[in-house]
Amino acid sequence: MLEIRGLRTGYGPIEVVHGIDLDVREGECVALIGANGAGKSSTLKTVCGLLPARGGSIRFNGEDITNLRGHAVVKAGITMCPEGRQVFPGMTVMQNLRLGAYARSDAEQAEDLERMMDMFPILRERAGQSAGTLSGGEQEMLAIARALMSRPRLCIFDEPSLGLAPKIVAEVGETIARIKAMGMTILLVEQNSLMALRLADRAYLFEAGEIVLEGTGEELQTHPEVVKAYLGH
Numbered sequence: 001m002l003e004i005r006g007l008r009t010g011y012g013p014i015e016v017v018h019g020i021d022l023d024v025r026e027g028e029c030v031a032l033i034g035a036n037g038a039g040k041s042s043t044l045k046t047v048c049g050l051l052p053a054r055g056g057s058i059r060f061n062g063e064d065i066t067n068l069r070g071h072a073v074v075k076a077g078i079t080m081c082p083e084g085r086q087v088f089p090g091m092t093v094m095q096n097l098r099l100g101a102y103a104r105s106d107a108e109q110a111e112d113l114e115r116m117m118d119m120f121p122i123l124r125e126r127a128g129q130s131a132g133t134l135s136g137g138e139q140e141m142l143a144i145a146r147a148l149m150s151r152p153r154l155c156i157f158d159e160p161s162l163g164l165a166p167k168i169v170a171e172v173g174e175t176i177a178r179i180k181a182m183g184m185t186i187l188l189v190e191q192n193s194l195m196a197l198r199l200a201d202r203a204y205l206f207e208a209g210e211i212v213l214e215g216t217g218e219e220l221q222t223h224p225e226v227v228k229a230y231l232g233h
């Protein structure tokens, strides 16, 4: 579904991703793991049209989407649930959800809003409340629901567990597992490597802007290098 070949990207004079190849197949959950600064988030931003590619190509369902603008990438069927949630704090939960559907026609929005509030009952309870007053975990649920409102074919998660208490991290993991069970294709960047590898069908290990290892989630969970450096046992 997503085919990345020889992708390079960076900021100003500095290249931070040095020609990576990466695939996500339909229905898969693929995780990117690795240390801070290894280039995982920059890769996601480049896929989403938020950071220009300097070389290589990104294809989605056979279509070249390299350097399409953000809204065109959403229209193509890719939505990102960004690091730090980035809900609009002064807007209500309902308004945030509606914004998630901005790239679509209105016809099925009401139905999707209902579906999201069935899936996340807390959002129904808080529908009229400012998003900025929600807890971190509730904001993450809102960010996930808002992403799903665009009816993506590929849902990208950037550090969904960042800054959340362990109990809430577990809830976020369960939510992603539920979305996967619904048949959604998922690309996930996560500092919590164990959670990521448990969720993932396949995973890639990033080091200094390159992919140094790839395998199934299970294979990487027991790979000595991953165990030593990222799973801490």
Ligand SMILES: Nc1ncnc2c1ncn2[C@@H]1O[C@H](COP(=O)(O)OP(=O)(O)OP(=O)(O)O)[C@@H](O)[C@H]1O
Pocket: 011, 016, 034, 035, 036, 037, 038, 039, 040, 041, 042, 043, 191, 206
């Ligand atoms: N806006 C920016 N301007 C300049 N350099 C940046 C910017 N964002 C990231 N970088 C640099 O790009 C490199 C890759 O960062 P990136 O965020 O992609 O890594 P990461 O693997 O996702 O790590 P993290 O988990 O910390 O987000 C790092 O050296 C980082 O300092």
